[in-house]
Amino acid sequence: MGGVNDLASSSTLIKDTWYDGRGDALLLEDADVVGIVKPKKKLIDWLLPTDQLGLKVISVVGMGGLGKTTLVKKVYDDASLKSNFDHYVWITVSESFKVEHLLSNIIRQLVDEVKKPPPQGLEAMNEYEMKEYIYKFLQHKNYIIVFDDVWQILVWETMRYAFPRSDTCGCIIITTRYSNIGNVACSENNRYVYELEPLPKEESKMLFYKKTFQENSCPLHLKEICERILKICAGLPLAIVVISGLLATKNNKMEEWELFGRSLGDEFEGENLKRMDKILSLSYYDLPYYLKSCFLYLSIFPEDNSVRVNRIIPMWIAEGFVHPKQEKTVEEVAETYLRELLDRSLIKLHETYSDGRPSAYRIHDLIREYIISKSKEQNVVAIFTGRGEMMWPNKIRRLALHTSVNYMEEEYDNLKYIRSFLWLGSEDAAEFAQVLEKVLANGGRLLKMLGLERAPIDTIPSKVFKCYLLKHLNLSYTDVLHIPKSIENLQNLENLNLSETNVTELPIEILKLRKLRHLIAFKSPDDPYMPGFGQGVKALYEIGSCLLSLQTLSCINAGEVGGIKIVREIGKLTQLRQLSITNIKREDGNELCSSISKLINIRVLYISSSSEEELMDLDYSLQSPNSTLPFLDTLFLNGRIEKVPQWINPYSLHGLTELRLLWSRLKEDHLVCLEDLPNLVQLVIVDAYEGEGFSFKAKGFQRLKDLTMANLRGMRWMRVEKGSMPLLEKLNIDKIKLMVEVPEGIEHLTNLQEVLFLDMSKEFLVNLEGQKSRGGKDWKLSHVPQISVFDVDMNGEWVEKWNFNQANS
Template identity: 45%
Template sequence: MAEIAVSFLIDQLKPLLQKEARLLGGVREEVVPIKDELDRMKAFLRVADAKEKDDKQLQVLVEQLREVAYDTEDVLDEFMLRLAHHHGGGFYGFLHKIACSIKSLKARHQIASKLRKIKARFDNISKSLEPFRNIEQGSSSAVIGDTWSDGRGDALLIEEGQLVGIEEPKKQLIGWLLDNDSPLKVVSVVGMGGLGKTTLVKKVFENEQVKAQFQSHAWITVSQSFNMVELLKSMIKQLYGGALPQRMETTNDNELKEVIKEFLREQRYVVVLDDVWSIGAWDGIKHIFPNNNCGSCVIVTTRILDVAKASCLESLDYIYEMKVLSDEQSWTLFYKKTFKDKTCPSHLENISREILRKCGGLPLAIVVLGGVLALKDTSRIDEWMMVQRNLGGELEDNDKLERIKKIFSLSYFDLPYYLKICFLYLCIFPEDHEIEKGQVIRLWAAEGFAQEKERKLAEEVAEGYFNELLNRSLIQVMEKQYVGGPKRCRIHDLLRDFIISKSRELNIVTLASGKAILCPQKVRRLALHNSSRNVEENKCFERLRSLLVVGEVEGLDNSSVSSILRGASKLLTVLDLRGVSLETFPPEVSELVLLRYLSLRNTNVKFIPGSIGKLRNLETLDLKYALVTELPIEIGKLRKLRYLVADYLVVVPVEIGNLSFLQKLRSISAGEVNGNIIMREVGKLTQLKSLNILGLKTEDGKILCSSLEKLGNLRTLLVCAQERGKWNEFELLDLKTLSSGPPLLQKLHLRGHLEETPHWIASLHSLVSVNLRGSKLRDDHLLQWLQDLPNLQVMVFQLDAYVGEELCFKAGGFKSLKYLSLFVLKELRWVRFEQGAMLHLEELKIGRCDLMGYPFGIEHLTNLRSIELDEVDKLKPQNLSDRDRDDAWDDNKLAHIPHRDIWSCHRT
């Protein structure tokens, strides 16, 4: 598995050779031949990685090549570390510069010598690889597809009585197929491997009603390595109901496509394309299906969401996303497979449920594990406990579980190298850990997995990688947000076990979870999960690049962290100490001059020393939930900083304007003394995408407006006026001098008293979410301007943001709105929805508002899925008759809403 290491090293060398030519003087001529050799090896390795498991000699050579690639990376970073010196001013600075130049020459000579030795190692490995270079060129995924069976044929033979949780999806798919629409319909079923897509579609395909509806039927398994000619011949055999006509045995694919198209032109047909892996595969076959207005249908199963979307573009998006089984469904299926519908022995119930939890509702895993356990003696609890404890290892060692591993391997080997390393890196997160998308993106960028290209920032490239893993159903969404896609995700437990195994094999990440660490000779990335035991001063960490604390780790404090850092490499680029019991900033951190990522989130650190100015390569500084209230002036030296986040009011120095690459800045204080200067400096941060400013004084509003007009890249803006000392009392927020809002703004949060509705809100055509707090607006200009914004999906009014008695949402307005929240609007009495308003509203929350009745016209909100009314006083209004009061609180108005949460608070 050297392809990842070699390809990653090539990616590191390209910008180094392009941008650091001056620094590489005397070394560059040693680097270029290494890169050229790596380029020659790359294509070969893509196939060799899949073949090496069958050839021990090849396996050893590939492993050696991976280690040389890692050593090359280390040598080059060591060179950059030795050049990372700083010069003072004056005469002593001049002498220091001369001394450093002498040292630099010596460093170049030493590094050049090391690189020559590395080149010789590459040459020796290359010669040894010559006998293997006749390996047939092709993708590793094709090799896997040809040699491994993923049990797809078995899935087609399962009796329907053995299945669980299939009725609802089967009913929905059959309903789509039997719909009398005349145009050709494409239905896509999408989800991760093992969810039962093939099994479900087969039962739909074999349904008697479906059979009777269509004249012609064909089931084609596409797979990763399909042969178009053979695929078309198989389809013709099925459509013609017999052997392939002899005249077609030597026909090319275009002629075969024409034969199929002509045959189907007069037919009402249903064709299943099972296991489609790429849009290219769909594009290559889709034209054989004529739209003959006979109500024909094509069903596609795929693991990749983009394939599902591409196939359904012209058929009203009939996409069914497979879901994991519920806990109840999982237990039912487990019973069927493990105990053959007999009672589970009481002494095995807890163990069974723990094993079942590991399956995460994945039908394939439940079926396979159930089959393994069915063969074990139910009286031998030790055998069951062994499976429970070592389930991850069981994937590698148990032949019966090989099928699960193969399913995951198909998806893994289909990834390009840059997604493979990103995917394997996700094993740093513990089991059941909710993964924050933003954290992952910044880590990938800091690790160098994602780099700037084609005018995209590294973080933008990393976000594309994350979305691609989502698209391939390798990451499960836990929490969605309306702006920026999914916020929190997770990895299926068994899939995580698979990537831990691969990561260990490739020395991508070493995990420490309280047990003795099984270290490779050189640990490159270390993730601590439960304990720091056996970690301090470990000699394996001399080449450590990343140290990450994930979850609650016992025994870590300032002393232990300092001990680890003293024994670790100075090449460290990622240091994530979130949640560690730190009281002070570890002094050793300031010496890590190659550090790109530093997180002190959720620590007790209160003071950031001026020595942080040494970290000239720092890109991320995460102080969220730490106790830092002020940053030193040296923060202005961190010219590469892109992400600076704190959760409390943090006073920043006026030097903040030096950070011209900053993309995210939150939450800074406008300051009591230099607020006007700081607001002016913010205008220099033209790369900002996210800005939070707290404690803004009224008199600084105009200067802030002037700066905001220069921030053309801004996507998120939160401005909070200075509080008066009460929870919901704010100073005047003066933003009326802003001529127009940032054109790309998507999220707007304003906290403070607005004398009038800012007119520039009407120009925010990219706005997706607006949140107003304490605005005390009375006029209806706000709704008039907001209702016409084309992309607005979320609207929140809080703490007297609106102080009128009635909110009326007009017909035709808020066409994209999905979420509306009204909270603590003490003057509000009536909410009214005209017919045709908010046609796509899905969630409505109204809390602690003295409403006189349910919202008028709520029956018009036909897409509403959830309503939450908090502290509703159904005894009001006292001035209405009983009949009018009953009408105001008529529960029948809410009958069409699936989820209703009404909390009454009757007052006396």
């Protein structure tokens, strides 16, 4: 929704005097606001009294500039609520709040409403006395109290018991940038948390045009530049209003608009966008010291990129940004850093793992422009994007190249102190070789982080192995074929990423890298059901005796090396969090299970057989002291097993959230072994069952949200009993040719949001269309918002046959 912005007091951390402007949100006319109807209705529905008495807490959460204050103020002033509540109080909370001032303010507003003077001795009252006064005043009353722009959970914790909880319809509304504050405040009731989203594209345009041109259209010659600027604003109302206000002064002159668009990042450093800069600075300066560098470092990635957590965390660690804590690995500490940035709405969650942990995030384009500006100011990272002229700092410590740099020859002398280099440039091999040569020649001895993902390279330059301080080396998605013996020189190396390269064997010298924590060297197969898993590298002799710091080993070949069984060595790597192992044979089963039982820290486990026909005999009990793998959350079994291993049970794998069974060829219905796994969220069954049908029993799979069943050649039917899979949101049925009807009982899956049918039989598609056309009780999918059907044409290409969005019909 589009108000000017949020209201709060000026930060005490920003010393200069400036016009904040957040208070304008309280003065907006309805004509100045767009996109407010839907969220306003939702909040009013939550606020309206029900038959159930008690205190209701509602949180409105979102990044600065989304319009939280504007929304809540329009709700607060809505006439439809006035007759339902006796008292209204609005409190603006500053970052340096004092409890006594907040309580005193509440009392003054309450008595002012009933035309009474403040109680005698109010100034002399202590905190307890003021809370008691408020409690008695509001007892048996209906009231709304707003705490706007809350920065600390302490605000709610110190105020909560001032409000009666019974014989009343009390409503507290909290606006905050911090999702953890919003969730904690609402934890006692039904979790009324409204996460404010950016404006949709059309509403962004409406607000931008209205503020810039005072009408609902844009001059034709400015259409393209308007689109580019709106893309940067990305639905942030504050950004749209501030930037449109600035552009409204440029009299629609094309050259001035173009200049502004090209230099938008630089505008943060001048007067034009100072107000926007200050709003974002409130969040930046509120960061604890250990998050500031981590946050600014995110500017290293290009715009529109989704950045994976397992990519940024090793880089933070190599840079020395992550401070170890007792009882936690540095990787776990880094994950808490990312969680803090998410909680503060400074980055946005893009993808999650099956257990709910963040796996990828995005940065709002305008926040990215801000951190680029701030990073440049503090010389954290020098970023070359190819947009305009680059003013290089005298001492470049970190350099990210996003595009061609073949005309920046004269700037390479600034690289004497470089510590980190990230290549995201062109695919020109000659240019890359020239750039890397300069980086290694001038500053290679100080390098700690070298990121060469997708670089046009097939051989690692010898000078890389003279970077004795190097901690992080990423060669993923390159054509590198060979790792030389001189790798042993990199004694400080902690992270070596060779994923999707052509490397199939590692030199024995790698065993001398005793600090190595992450060794990633898989080559993915062309299989959508097995992401990040495939061909493994030849395992290393005595790996279990040498690389004791390993947390990630992905992916190694289980073949015997030097007379030593690798499956036996695995059990010595007790720090492992992630293990991928291929080429498992039947005779490896017992020792592999014995080794797995010793990996008490394992989180992710991928096991693959030597071939589709090879039987993996994994039906052994775990031999650890408590016979459990308490942290295992993801398990992939790729190969014939014929029987679900006995250690896959609710006791041993209590924390398992994702399970994939491929090629299993189970001879009987083994779902009974899986349905009681208490935390299973995602289940994928591909070519893993040879029976005629599946029956999902009542009370089974109580946490499952995502189910995929594919390539089940003998399966004809699927049945869902009432009470099974109550949380299921997504169902994929792929290439089950003998199935001619939708699953029986699918109407019981009331939480289902999406159903996808892929490469099904013609009879199935005819029956599906017939049921849809007849409607009524025949249409068992009437409750599903999104239904998609894809078929395969003669060229093996996917063709969309049906895409029905019932939510919008």
